[in-house]
Amino acid sequence: MARRSEGRWQFRERVRGIDRTNLAIALAGLFLILVIVVPRIYPPARRGPQCSDLASPIGGNNRSILAQVGNDTQNLELNLSLESEVIRSNEPLRVNLTFVNNDIGPVILYLVPDQQATIGRDQNVGVDLEITQVGVAGVVNDITLPPVAASYINPRFLHLLGSRSRCTEQYEISPSLLGAGGGLPPGDYRIRAFYENNNTGAPPVNPDTPPTATPAYPTSQGVWTGQVISEEVRFTVIAPGAPTPIP
Numbered sequence: 001m002a003r004r005s006e007g008r009w010q011f012r013e014r015v016r017g018i019d020r021t022n023l024a025i026a027l028a029g030l031f032l033i034l035v036i037v038v039p040r041i042y043p044p045a046r047r048g049p050q051c052s053d054l055a056s057p058i059g060g061n062n063r064s065i066l067a068q069v070g071n072d073t074q075n076l077e078l079n080l081s082l083e084s085e086v087i088r089s090n091e092p093l094r095v096n097l098t099f100v101n102n103d104i105g106p107v108i109l110y111l112v113p114d115q116q117a118t119i120g121r122d123q124n125v126g127v128d129l130e131i132t133q134v135g136v137a138g139v140v141n142d143i144t145l146p147p148v149a150a151s152y153i154n155p156r157f158l159h160l161l162g163s164r165s166r167c168t169e170q171y172e173i174s175p176s177l178l179g180a181g182g183g184l185p186p187g188d189y190r191i192r193a194f195y196e197n198n199n200t201g202a203p204p205v206n207p208d209t210p211p212t213a214t215p216a217y218p219t220s221q222g223v224w225t226g227q228v229i230s231e232e233v234r235f236t237v238i239a240p241g242a243p244t245p246i247p
Helices: 002-017 020-041
Strands: 076-082 086-088 093-101 107-110 125-133 158-161 166-173 187-197 226-229 233-238
Touching (some): 076 233, 093 107, 093 187, 125 166, 158 166
Parallel strands (some): 086 233
Antiparallel strands (some): 076 093, 093 166, 107 158, 125 187, 187 226, 187 233
16 A cells, blocks of 8 residues: 555656646647658548538628738638549539638638539629630630629628638539530540639628627728639549559
8 A cells, every 4th residue: 555655646746847848839740740640641631611601790781900010911711632632524523622721911802602613704793613624725605794883792692711820611513514415535635723803892781780889891891812723733524434554
């Protein structure tokens, strides 16, 4: 019994002897290693949460002071990846679009749930996909939508992406949308994405949430506007019965 009590005392003395500063540095280093390593061994960690699951801005037309620092460029980046870089002509193309906020303040994204991405470059609000066949000029097809004037946006379509954060939206492009004949013909293709918005939003006449006494957005809802373009990704379309090529 005496030996057991002595062992406990020695253990407590060792714990007390640990330098708390060194322990904090070690824990911080471990956290940094996890942040770097986890995304490499678990790719979904690089994508962040679903964008359309992010909360709407709270507080009427309130805004983070950090979002107004500097020239307010709202540094937004768009990354594109595919679930598979080889698809059959009768299969959908599954696209992941990751929005990366490199700004020191939050960005307000306008995303309508379950909204289909369109093929072409002329949409003014939402996601456009530009698909070209390698060695062939012009896009696969083109869909034009009219310009969108500033108007009130339902808050449930607004999503607050925090500073230095990222989120991802998934899109499934059906074969009928990819090609007039029910899919793209076999071949090699390039795809890139555009996210565009020209609607800053307008405060409602009778808002559900009254604006603050000193509103940061006196004439709008502060939605991010502009255009961001992803990098180009290549993919291959094969015939329905063809074997999958070995990389």
